[in-house]
Amino acid sequence: MNKTKGLFITATGTDVGKTYVTGLIVKKMRDAGFNCGYYKGAISGADSVAQSDAGYVNKFAGIGQSEDSLVPYLYKEAVSPHLAAKIENKPIEMAVVKAGYAKNAASFNYLTMEGSGGIVCPIRHDDKEKIQLEDFIKELSLPSLIVADAGLGTINYVVLTVEYMKARNLPIKAIILNNYSGGIMQEDNIKMIEEMTNIKVAALVKKGDTELDIAAEALAAFYE
Numbered sequence: 001m002n003k004t005k006g007l008f009i010t011a012t013g014t015d016v017g018k019t020y021v022t023g024l025i026v027k028k029m030r031d032a033g034f035n036c037g038y039y040k041g042a043i044s045g046a047d048s049v050a051q052s053d054a055g056y057v058n059k060f061a062g063i064g065q066s067e068d069s070l071v072p073y074l075y076k077e078a079v080s081p082h083l084a085a086k087i088e089n090k091p092i093e094m095a096v097v098k099a100g101y102a103k104n105a106a107s108f109n110y111l112t113m114e115g116s117g118g119i120v121c122p123i124r125h126d127d128k129e130k131i132q133l134e135d136f137i138k139e140l141s142l143p144s145l146i147v148a149d150a151g152l153g154t155i156n157y158v159v160l161t162v163e164y165m166k167a168r169n170l171p172i173k174a175i176i177l178n179n180y181s182g183g184i185m186q187e188d189n190i191k192m193i194e195e196m197t198n199i200k201v202a203a204l205v206k207k208g209d210t211e212l213d214i215a216a217e218a219l220a221a222f223y224e
């Protein structure tokens with residue numbers, strides 16, 4: 001049996017670095033010989049797959065995935081997926097997102113799924129159906145990794161995200177802090193986040209880093 005393992009990448013908000021860090025994770029895994037792919041349920045604010053998060057990770061990590069396998073829903077409007085889908089009249093179907101995941105699972109042993117926005121992100125909100133980002137995580141039974149900023153304000157954002165996820169029984173494997181530059185405050189942030197959440201800060205990413213400072217085997221162990 002060779003069941004595909006998955007990991008969901010969420011963050012304390014949009015633009016925090018999910019895509020950047022996901023690129024580093026997938027590249028590290030692939031360079032170490034793990035057959036690791038990428039998937040995102042819905043992308044808004046992109047004109048093409050190539051210009052989107054999916055295109056970036058596909059290229060940076062050298063995956064070579066086909067464009068249609070990377071993301072089933074792409075919207076031009078740079079707004080929450082539920083609104084972009086309304087504006088562009090292309091509502092998201094859970095079955096389509098799950099089918100896309102399953103298709104990738106046939107090609108990869110490790111599948112990295114990037115979330116949209118932070119953990120609270122409406123995916124669909126109309127008379128027919130209501131889907132939240134966390135429904136993807138539950139439907140696919142994925143553990144999560146949280147990307148957060150290393151700087152001021154991050155304790156609040158991380159603890160709110162973790163408490164929200166714990167209240168909904170969404171398992172969290174690790175936290176990665178992005179845009180780390182050191183110093184007394186950022187070092188204290190690491191310590192406080194670990195103490196207040198009981199979750200390890202598994203890696204620190206500096207501006208412009210092209211390599212993740214964690215063993216590929218340790219990353220692989222987060223996937224389930």
Ligand SMILES: Nc1ncnc2c1ncn2[C@@H]1O[C@H](COP(=O)(O)OP(=O)(O)O)[C@@H](O)[C@H]1O
Binds near residue numbers: 013014015020205207
């Ligand atoms: N460590 C980093 N070094 C350099 N640029 C970064 C870093 N982290 C994020 N960025 C840049 O910041 C922007 C937002 O990051 P991104 O990964 O797209 O966030 P998210 O996926 O969470 O919305 C992008 O332009 C990205 O290239």
Ligand SMILES: [Mg+2]
Binds near residue numbers: 053
């Ligand atoms: Mg992104």
